[in-house]
Amino acid sequence: MNRIDLKFQQLRKAGKKAFIAYITAGYPSLEATEALVLALEESGADIIELGIPFSDPMADGPTIQEASFKALENGTTVRKILDMVRAIRRVSNIPLALMTYYNPVFHVGDAHFVEAAAAAGIDGLIIPDLPPDEAKELRAACLAHDVANIFFLSPTTTAARIAPIAKASTGFIYFVSVAGVTGSRKSIPAEIARDIRAAKKVTDKPVCIGFGVSTPEEVKAMANISDGVIVGSAIIKEITKHSGQKDMPARVAAFVQKLSSAL
Amino acid sequence: MRKKRLSVKKNKFPDKTGHYGDLGGRFVPETLMAILIDLEQELKNALKDPAFKKEFRYYLKDFANRPTSLYYAERLSRELKTLKVYLKREDLLHTGAHKINNTLGQIILARRMKKTRIIAETGAGQHGVATATVCALFGLKCVVYMGAEDVKRQALNVVRMRLLGAEVVPVQSGTKTLKDAMNEAIRDWVTNVKDTYYLIGTVAGPHPYPMMVREFQKIIGQEARQQFLKKEKKLPDYVLACVGGGSNAMGIFYPFFYDASVSLIGVEAAGHGLDTGAHSAAICKGAAGVLHGCKSALLQNADGQVQNAHSIAAGLDYPGVGPEHYYYKKIGRADYVAITDKEAIGGLKLLSRTEGIIPALESSHALAYLPKLARQVKGKKTVIVCLSGRGDKDMGTIQEVLDHESH
Ligand SMILES: Cc1ncc(COP(=O)(O)O)c(C=O)c1O
Numbered sequence: 042m043n044r045i046d047l048k049f050q051q052l053r054k055a056g057k058k059a060f061i062a063y064i065t066a067g068y069p070s071l072e073a074t075e076a077l078v079l080a081l082e083e084s085g086a087d088i089i090e091l092g093i094p095f096s097d098p099m100a101d102g103p104t105i106q107e108a109s110f111k112a113l114e115n116g117t118t119v120r121k122i123l124d125m126v127r128a129i130r131r132v133s134n135i136p137l138a139l140m141t142y143y144n145p146v147f148h149v150g151d152a153h154f155v156e157a158a159a160a161a162g163i164d165g166l167i168i169p170d171l172p173p174d175e176a177k178e179l180r181a182a183c184l185a186h187d188v189a190n191i192f193f194l195s196p197t198t199t200a201a202r203i204a205p206i207a208k209a210s211t212g213f214i215y216f217v218s219v220a221g222v223t224g225s226r227k228s229i230p231a232e233i234a235r236d237i238r239a240a241k242k243v244t245d246k247p248v249c250i251g252f253g254v255s256t257p258e259e260v261k262a263m264a265n266i267s268d269g270v271i272v273g274s275a276i277i278k279e280i281t282k283h284s285g286q287k288d289m290p291a292r293v294a295a296f297v298q299k300l301s302s303a304l
Numbered sequence: 305m306r307k308k309r310l311s312v313k314k315n316k317f318p319d320k321t322g323h324y325g326d327l328g329g330r331f332v333p334e335t336l337m338a339i340l341i342d343l344e345q346e347l348k349n350a351l352k353d354p355a356f357k358k359e360f361r362y363y364l365k366d367f368a369n370r371p372t373s374l375y376y377a378e379r380l381s382r383e384l385k386t387l388k389v390y391l392k393r394e395d396l397l398h399t400g401a402h403k404i405n406n407t408l409g410q411i412i413l414a415r416r417m418k419k420t421r422i423i424a425e426t427g428a429g430q431h432g433v434a435t436a437t438v439c440a441l442f443g444l445k446c447v448v449y450m451g452a453e454d455v456k457r458q459a460l461n462v463v464r465m466r467l468l469g470a471e472v473v474p475v476q477s478g479t480k481t482l483k484d485a486m487n488e489a490i491r492d493w494v495t496n497v498k499d500t501y502y503l504i505g506t507v508a509g510p511h512p513y514p515m516m517v518r519e520f521q522k523i524i525g526q527e528a529r530q531q532f533l534k535k536e537k538k539l540p541d542y543v544l545a546c547v548g549g550g551s552n553a554m555g556i557f558y559p560f561f562y563d564a565s566v567s568l569i570g571v572e573a574a575g576h577g578l579d580t581g582a583h584s585a586a587i588c589k590g591a592a593g594v595l596h597g598c599k600s601a602l603l604q605n606a607d608g609q610v611q612n613a614h615s616i617a618a619g620l621d622y623p624g625v626g627p628e629h630y631y632y633k634k635i636g637r638a639d640y641v642a643i644t645d646k647e648a649i650g651g652l653k654l655l656s657r658t659e660g661i662i663p664a665l666e667s668s669h670a671l672a673y674l675p676k677l678a679r680q681v682k683g684k685k686t687v688i689v690c691l692s693g694r695g696d697k698d699m700g701t702i703q704e705v706l707d708h709e710s711h
Contacts, residue, residue, distance in 0.1 A: 096610040097483065097595060099490045100333045106477060118607045143331055144594045148608030170331045170594070174321070193334040197497060202337065220335045221495040 044136040044164040045189045045212040048087055049247045049268070059213075059269030060260070060301040061249060062276055063090040063140060065108040067117025069284045071125050077280070080294035082135045085301030090167060090271070091126070093119060093141035100142075100169040102224025104274040108281075119145055119154075123161040130162035138165035138191065138212070146171075146179070155182035165189035165212045173209035180209060191215050194248075196236055207244035214248045216240065216267065224274045226253040234266045257303035264304050272300055317631065322511025324631035330510040332597045335494050344512040346417055351519060356412065363408045364523065367441065368398045370405075372524075374531035374688070380658040384678040390540070391661070391691045392528045392556060401664065401693030402524060402552045403434035403505060409520030410503045411438040419501035421445045425489040427454055427482035427548070428619030428666065429461025430693055431505030436470035446470040449488045451481040454618045461697050479612045482622045486596050506549025507626030510597030514626050521555025528688050529559050536686060542567045542677065545690035546669040547640065548584070548619045550626035552692035557638060567639065569677075570629060571669045573615035574642035584613040586625040587633050587640040593624070600627040616645035616701065617665035619693075647672040649705055652695060664693035665701065 042050075052059055062081045066074050078089055094112035098105060126137060139158060146154045146168065158166070166188060171179065173192050183190040189212025194203060197220050207214055216237060218229045233250065240248050250263040251271030263270045279296045283289040317324045322344075330340055350356040364370040372393045381389045394402040414422060422444050426432030432448040439446035448465055452474040455462055465472050478484035493502040507514045507521075525543075532540050543560055545553035547570040560566045575583035583589065586601040593602030595610055603611040603623035613623040632638035643651070648665055651672030656662045663671060670689050677687070695702070 096478065097487050099487045099596070100494065102491070110478075113609065120607075142594075144602070144604065144610070145608035147594050147599075148591075148604060169333050170597070172330065172332070172334055172337055174337075175329050175331055195333070195335040197335050197338045199338045199341070206334070217333075217335060220497050222491045 043187050043189055043212065044134060045088060045138065048136050049213065052087065058264040058267070058304050059087040059247070059249060060085055060304055061088045061090060061251070061269055061271040062086040062297055063092060063271060063273030064276060064280070065092040065094055065105060065112050066122045066125070067094055067112030067115050068108040068277070068280065069111060070115055071117060071121055073289065075125050075129060076290040077293060078129055078135065079133060080290040081297050082133055084294040084298040086135070086297060087269070088136040088138065090138045090140045090273070091122065093122060093139055093145055095142040095145065098142065100222055102222040102274060104277050105223050108277050123157060126161040126163060136164045137162065138167055138189065139163050140167040143168050143171040151178040152182045155179070155186050155188055159186035159188050163188060165191050167191045167215060169193065173206055176209070183211070189213070193217055194240055196220055196230065196232065200239070203240055204243045207240060207246060210246060213269065214240065214244065214246055215271070216248050216250045218250050218252045218254065218263070221252065223252055229253055229259060229263070237266050257300055260300050260303040270304070317628070318511060318515050322515070324627050325634060327599050327631050328511055328514060328627035329599050330597060331594045331599065332510045333494055335497060336510070339497050340510055340512070343417070346413060347512050347516050350413055350416060356416070359412055360409055363412070364405065368404045368408060369396065370523065371527045372396050374528055374535065376535070377659050380655065383658055384674055386678045386681050386684055387674060388684065388686045389674065390532060390686070390688045392524060392688055393691055394524060394552065395661070395663065395667070395691045395694035399430070399434050399437050400696060401430040401434070402521065402555060403431045404437065405523055405555070406505065406517050406520040406551060407431070407434040407438045407503060410516070411442055411444070414501035414503065415442060417501065419499060421447070421496065421500045422503050423447045423449065423489050423492050423500055424503045424505060425449045425482065425485040426505065427451070427485070427621055428617065428664070429454065429458040429465065429697060430619060432470070432472070433461050433464045433468070435503050435505070436465040436468035439470060440468045447492065448472050449475050449485040449492070451475050451479070451485045453480040454482065454485070457701060458618055458697055459700065481613070482618070483595070483610065483613070483624070490596065506551040507554045507628060508549045508596060508598060508600070508624060514598065514628055517551050518554045518558055518628065521551050522558045524552065524555035524690060525557060525559030528556055532688060539563050539566050540688045541685040542569060542687040544569050544571060544670045544673060544687060546571045546620065546666050546692060547587070547625060547629060548622055548666060549624070550629045552690050554626060554628055556688070556690040557632070561637065568632070568637065569673065570638055570640045571673050572640055572642040573617060573620035573648070573669055574644040575614040575616070577644055578642055582614040583642065584615045584620050584622055585642040586623060587630055588642045590623070595624045598627045601625050601630040616648060617669065619664070619666040620669065641673060643669040643672045652702070661691070662695035663691055664695050665698045667692045
């Protein structure tokens, strides 16, 4: 069974919600990313999203843009990221999803990319600029390699799209908390509870909320109405804050501990 | 040039899902899908609505100054010997380039959709100016994203946009040119999608934009075809246009699509040279890829990262191209060639000297291909060049080039 599915099964049985941490692979370096994954697992992350840095991150706010550019400057490539994933797999079974824009996938070919990712130990793919409408080949490849294909719902998603997206999504459904790019915000709109309920009516797959979640209070509030919470930019900011310090992974882990223990 | 038989039935592209063969489509965050579906429907309704057509025609004529003339460039033709050259004078339009055709169409649509805030990206500043202009015309709020690098090279257009009441936001990320301006415009759009209309300036982006911009620009080719038939009692042998995103080229190509005897040639920017890596020739040198919402030709590295483009013409300085052009290339309906910065300067000088018309650096790429074409053809051939814009905005760049040459 896919590690993401297994994780949600366990969490459900225990009556728990998922804490999902996003970090940009290669920021500030791939060695740091490897150490961070293991430290985050220790501090209560249930699933980790590894961002493949992209030259044109059009769905990201300034924090993740900056991390992506630094990671690319460091020479981070898909191949090196998958090598790192293999190294992690020797010591950890934490569910890992790749978050990437579509072009790096399309460029090598959907089937080829999924096969390589699965072989390295990747459990899911999250591609913000690939709606299910354009993902026929990728979905077939993911199905063939038991890799979760995680699609998005948004506050602007029309009623007619909810069911087909929920059906196409495997692993979990990524619910974007607000119309916008990644990054922290002053507040998360109140309508989110209603939107999540609408999604829950048509699917029993796990629905997790991401974009703009940055404090323990928000983690708690979002977890109350969903199956899990995704935090990205807030963690990247913490990495930036302690970048260059020897104990950076431990300090970031301590920050994540505070968030995950709010669940 | 060799003609291939076409296997495309009339009006079959894009297909219902917005694809040109396997190109085009909608590669956007879910948050934008609803507005794109909505926009597609609104566009369909508008294109069928006599009131919309009437309003669009009115502003094209009385505000933008259509129809533009098809001008026989006699001295230029004499110099080229084997070519009889006509210029489609989009440079004579209000604001100085073809971009106004599209911004008028889209602003009328945006008003029908009750949008109150307009955003746009711009490279050369021509689309930004054309957008700021139509926003002033209708009293709408306007924000233009422009790469910080382009803000410098097209300073005059920045002044124009600000005079017209637009807020110009210099974009500091990435290469600080058109592609980064487009990234930033998309980020704004995805955040403010409720009240904001994204007015894209070329035949790229997610469906229905490539089709919509083509529909609003095809007036160029419709007029040119009629005007040419009237003057020459036949169709031209060649139609030439520069290709950045591809809107002026698609505008003039599309009405000739089924005229199999007419060769369509798109001219990309070869920058410092096609083998230097510093160019913008997505079709000539790129591979299939996905950027800014559509699948098309894209300059990218082995890891699928988008590569920096270069052209002396800010309006061509973009690593992608509209999907319909790549489609025309794949089905053999159009050919694509590339002209270097240096050759483009030659084209600009040639037209200035022979006809008393100073073209935009973008259009100069199409003009610079004329002497090459003249050497290839057998006998005497006719050609229409889309003179997409005038050169006023480029005088700063040209002055630098001239200063450099005289040292
Ligand atoms: C005069 C002129 N021609 C051509 C272009 C290139 O755009 P497109 O390829 O969409 O016509 C521009 C873009 O700014 C322009 O200003």
